[in-house]
Amino acid sequence: MDKTDIGILKALQEDGRASAQQLSETVGLSAAPVWRRVKALEANKVITGYSAQVDRSKVGLQGCMFAQISLERHSAGTVETFERSVRDAPEILECYAVTGDSDFLLKILVESPEAYDRFLHRFLFNLPGIRQTRTIVVLRELKHEVRLPL
Structure with missing residues (x-):
């Protein structure tokens, strides 16, 4: 990985739809090598992929919570079950x-505090091996950055 690769990555983080020609102008190479x-x-x-950045508030996901989870046991089976369940939960x-x-x-997005309560009772509280959950409710988002500091 050299400075040109880093330049390409920075440019793609700014605009994931940038063409090879646009990237070439940014990094100073022709389009084919870029x-x-x-x-x-x-x-x-x-x-690892390309995606659109969506404003969560405009699609009804007002509730952002962080859940701290403590397990009763750290056996391989308990941890594997927890990790598999977490991967399968879209929230x-x-x-x-x-x-x-x-x-x-865990970072969890839901429609509202009431939706989080339903998520807790429908999902988290039903997972085996959880000793304790603690929830942190986000009041206001001060910074949300998806670009890496390259």
């Missing part, structure tokens, strides 16, 4: 194994 570099970045899983956008008082931190 296209080959983009394909190599994709093949090497540096670029859970992110899941991190963490240090400290809890084992996992």
